[in-house]
Amino acid sequence: MNRWVYLFSEGSKEQKDLLGGKGANLAEMTKLGLPVPTGFTVTTEACLYYLNHGNQLISDMKDQVMDAVEKLSAKTGKKFGDMENPLLVSVRSGSKFSMPGMMDTVLNLGLNDQTVAALASNSQNERFAYDCYRRLLQMFGNVVMGMDNSDFENRITALKKVNGLSFDNELTADHWNQIVSEYKEIYRKKLQREFPQDPIEQLYLAIEAVFGSWNNQRAKTYRRLHDISDDLGTAVNIQEMVFGNFGDSSGTGVVFSRNPSLGDPGLFGEYLINAQGEDVVAGVRTPKPIQVLADELPEQFQQLKSICEDLEKHYQDMQDVEFTIEREKLFILQTRSGKRTSKAALTILLDFYKEGIINEAELVSRIEAKDLEAALHPNFDEDALKNRVSFLSGLAASPGAATGAAYFTAEAATEAKARGERVVLVREETSPEDIEGIAVSEAVITSRGGMTSHAAVVARGMGICSVVGCERLTVLEENKATVGEEVIEEGTILSVDGTSGKIYFGEIPMEEVTNTVALDELHVIWDRHAKIKVRANAETPKDIATGMALGAVGIGLARTEHMFFEKSRLLQFRQLILADSLDERLEVLKDLKQVQKQDFKFMYEAAEGKPTTIRLLDPPLHEFLPKGADEYREVAKELGKTYNEVKRKTDNLAEVNPMLGFRGLRLGVAYPEIYQMQAEAIIEAACEVTKETGLAIQPEIMIPFTIDAQEFARVRSSIEEAIQRSLKEYKQDLSYQIGTMIEIPRACFVADEIAQHADFFSFGTNDLTQMALGLSRDDSPRIINQYMEAGIFADDPFQVLDESGVGALMKLAIERGRQVNPKLKIGICGEAAAHPKSIAFLNNLAIDYISCSPFRIPQAKMTLAQDAL
Ligand code: ADP
Ligand code: MG
Ligand code: MG
Missing domain, CATH: 3.30.470.20 (ATP-grasp fold, B domain)
Structure with missing residues (x-):
């Protein structure tokens, strides 16, 4: 026989599937001996059976429910319909996952025209008894019979008005008695029948209504938005009533x-x-x-x-x-x-750890990527905020900051979002019908409601910033609201600060991300677990500082060509590549060296003495060459050359396929003086910073785009020559390393040969993927999307490391490289390295570090630590 009913004393928190979340926890708390009113749970299986078999409570279920009601009576000494001591219960839905406000509850079930009198005389509190009864009539009418709540609420509002009262608790017993009569009248008129007087009939109808509510529109929408399966069903909890409306000590x-x-x-x-x-x-x-x-x-x-x-x-x-x-x-x-909120999630886990409620492994594994991500989200720029006056404020219900256009209905918000607008949803209050509108909004503001109001709870859950209870806000209609003299219309740009509760007209710039204390503590813990270190891809002092603040242990990739995009430097660089003779080049290089040296000094200082990998020039030449007649003319003038000289030289250098052209080490072989200049600047800057700050600077010079061991050896020795010159001149000693990027398949195969000359390898997965797959980084998104749609690729190989292809090449290169050079340090840079899906694979490759853009560092470290558990 199927078991459809469990007493609270029979279940436990593990039984969420069967008893729903609420029921399982009521059972658990009962087991713990907490003061929980007694009751029982009708299972989710009963719900599914009911829904799949013609929406009928089968006799078997009814029998078991009656059985449990008997037990409830025995325990409480109360009986359904009893004139001495009537049993009143609540009927509460509860599915496996909490779905706030999605399903409804009926309280005070068991009351009727007789028992209400019993309740009144028993409690010697007539007001209380009729308050309970009117609540039952209203909830039953609304939840079970689908009547409009406002039909009921209007009666109370009208009664208060007639009597000049403002709050429900000012209404007397007589008032409630009158409301009860009016409610019964509404019920009769609307449904053409009487409110059921039999508590058991009430109970069955309520159970059926809860079962049925699993399929109401709000519940379905909520499930869709939260990826909750439609096949779980809801349990029903039936529980003895306790009364908070009894008086001033309740x-x-x-x-x-x-x-x-x-x-x-x-x-x-x-x-x-x-x-x-x-x-x-x-x-x-x-x-x-x-x-x-x-x-x-x-x-x-x-x-x-x-x-x-x-x-x-x-x-x-x-x-x-x-x-x-x-x-x-x-x-x-x-x-x-x-x-x-995400902020609270991190803080709470850290505090739990400190308080000994969870251990370190639990702390590491329980942090969610989305919370970490959100903790990094920017707020309004503080300086910008200083000059602004907010025109409205309310309760700071969900932190963060956002700017968007005001819309007053969920529909309008959804449409605006679809048009590509950023939306601030402005409402008197929100209800479950609004969740789709909230989900598409950057911020939600309401004129009513407190910190636990629907808007506040839902926005916090979704990580959307929200200010509620803005009392001065009057929402007039579907496209307008006022705040005193001010008018908010559809489309008015508002900036909402969910951390301070203030609202501003117009846009406010966002602040740069600041590291939080919690993050600092987490980095220490992650570092204890992760096998692989994380460095930053960064070259500007600002990006380097961000990387350090976000937990980088060093710089894994500083791209020197990025230092030449600025206008004045671009000119110098063009002069270099358009030079006609070695002498002319050396002349330009002398200036460039000073500029680069200064850059490197700033970099070392920002990196605070942590290992810093600087990649020598790898310019895709086409990015630097002048384009078109106007630019030729301009460059010619600035460089003191003729138009034709510039044009001829540019034509000479133009390539059909620059990505596979004169770049990286090809440049280093053709013009060794360029890499020599860079190496000198790197070393001399390191000498100077070491001397000035006492930081032990550890430069790692990285040669890009290596194909061949001889090629690498040759350039390495020319660089070493220059370095020795510099060290001699500075009369300083300095430990440095020279290594290479591995980004060409051939380099992977001859890694053993290259490793004889290199101190480290760093895999550049962007180029390696491009060449291994024969798909252009720049031109292939369309192809890749097509392949993903067709199911040929599971992921974009430029975002998630292609394990079987690119990964296999890396594995081979590591094996061969370490065979001849066991001390070979191995890193990986490129977008794919930091993707959580790539990290499990990398964790097994025995590499030393990954390097990624600063904002991806915390998540990379967390994933590495979690994966190492
Ligand atoms: P929801 O899932 O929407 O939170 P609940 O089933 O928790 O619905 O019921 C809503 C509220 O009804 C509860 O917070 C509580 O205040 C009240 N309630 C439910 N059961 C009882 C009861 N047995 N006695 C008194 N109040 C109850
Ligand atoms: Mg509840
Ligand atoms: Mg509720």
Whole structure:
């Protein structure tokens, strides 16, 4: 026989598939002895069976539900429909993955015209009893029967207005009694039948409604956006009611065990005295910060705090806890892993590690790439911000900063995004229907709601910056809002600061990324685990500094040709390549040497004495040659040559296929004086910086594009000659290395020969991939996309290392190279090196370092550490 029902006392947190997340955790907390109202769970299997067999509760299920209800009665001493002591329950959905606001809950089920009287006299609190009943009527009507919530809400609003009241808690027993009558009338009118008085009928209808809600549109959209399977189904939890709306020593609230925005320790959340269910998140009254509870109900606050701490330790995760206090007694109604910002995610994991809640391996493995990525995202530039005045502010609900055009509906936002605009969604408040609109927005602002409102929770979860509860904002209609005199129209550009809660008109520049403290600590830990080191591809002092701040252990690739793109230098460089004689070249080189030496000095200083690999010139010549008559004329004038001289020389140098032309070491062989000049500048700069700063500069000179061992040996010895000259002149000794890039397939095959002359290899995977696959780096995206669509390539080989081709060549080169030179240092630079998918392969290659662009360093280090676990 199939088992469709489990008591809370029978399940555990591992059974999320069967009991749903909420049910599994209610069971776990019951097992831990926490104050959880008793109840039972109807399984997800029952849901799927129901949905696949004509939406019918089979008798077997009903029997098991009734059985569990009996047990609930035995435990609580309450019975359905009982006039002495009526059993009231909540009916709560809960699937495997938390889907906030997607499925609905019915509270106070079991009340009817009779039992409400029993509840009133039992509790000696008539107001409370009718408040419960009207809630049941409303939730049942809305959730189970699909009626409009506003039909009900309007009645309350009207009643308050007539009586000149502002808040629900000011309404009296008589008021609620009147509302109950009106609700029953609405129910009757709309559905042409009475509200069911039989608690068991209520229960079955509610269970069916929860099962059915698995397939409602909001739930489907949420699942699609979050990649959740449609075949999981939802469980239904039936639980004895406890009452936060009993009076001033009762209340209900939601807390996070730590701050979900920044990650600071300590409870974070909100509560309402004398309230029930979702009053806290619905914005009926403004909830109080949880810290106020420490004064209002200190004992309960302490108990809640210690339960949250226990839950954190037990689950080894930050918890999002729902609680209710009934007449000073605390009950826990739900716990789950709390949604958090990326910043909070990192901070919390580090704190857990320091507090001994998780160990180092768990810390390393649990950090997610998306959080790391987001932690690196820029905020508004601080200086730019100083000169700006915000026109609106609210609660800083989700940090980060963004600029975009205002739109007032999810549809308009989605359309604008499709047109390529950046969007700021502006709403009175958001609801689950808006999630698609939120997902496409850069920022979300609302005029109502608190830190746990829908907009706040969803934006935080998606890492979208958000400011909520902007009280001065009035959203007038679908294309307009006002803030005092100011008007926001559709398309108005707004800048939103989710960290300060301030909103500005117009665009504000973003700041450069700043390293966070958390990242520094993580680098130390990653370095302990990763087998391979990570260096930066960088040549400007600014990029080098960024690389160092982001955890680089050195510079793996500084491209000297990048130093010549600036206008005045471009001229010098053109003079060099257009020179007619060695003398003329040497003349230019003398100037260039001074310029380069200065560059290298800045580089060494920025690299703080860490190993620095400088690649000698590898200019694809076509990038430097003058183009067209105007440029010929200009260059001729500037260089004191004739138009025809320039044109002739340029024509001579022009290549049909410059990528396979006169570049790299070809240049070094033809004009040894150029590489000699560079080597001198590298060494002399190192001597000077060593002397001036005391840093032990370790230059690594890298020769690009090697084909052959003889070719390399010849250029190496000419460079060494120059270096010795410099060292002699400076009367200094300095340790340096000379190695080569391996980026041509032939070099891989003759790696053993080359390694006899080289101190290190560095694989340039961009060129190596281009040549190994015979696909141009610049022209092949179309081909590669086509191949990926056709399933011929799984990935773009320029982004993810092609293991079986390029990887095999690398393996061969490493083996052959190390055979003759066991000390050969091996690195890899190029985009593909840092891709998480490439890293597992590289980890097995016994290489010393990878080198990548600065912003990719943290993730590369993290992946290396995770992979090494
Ligand atoms: P959701 O999945 O939308 O959070 P829940 O099932 O958690 O829905 O129910 C929403 C709220 O209803 C809870 O936060 C709690 O305040 C209230 N609630 C649910 N069950 C009970 C109960 N047995 N007693 C009192 N309040 C309850
Ligand atoms: Mg809810
Ligand atoms: Mg809940």
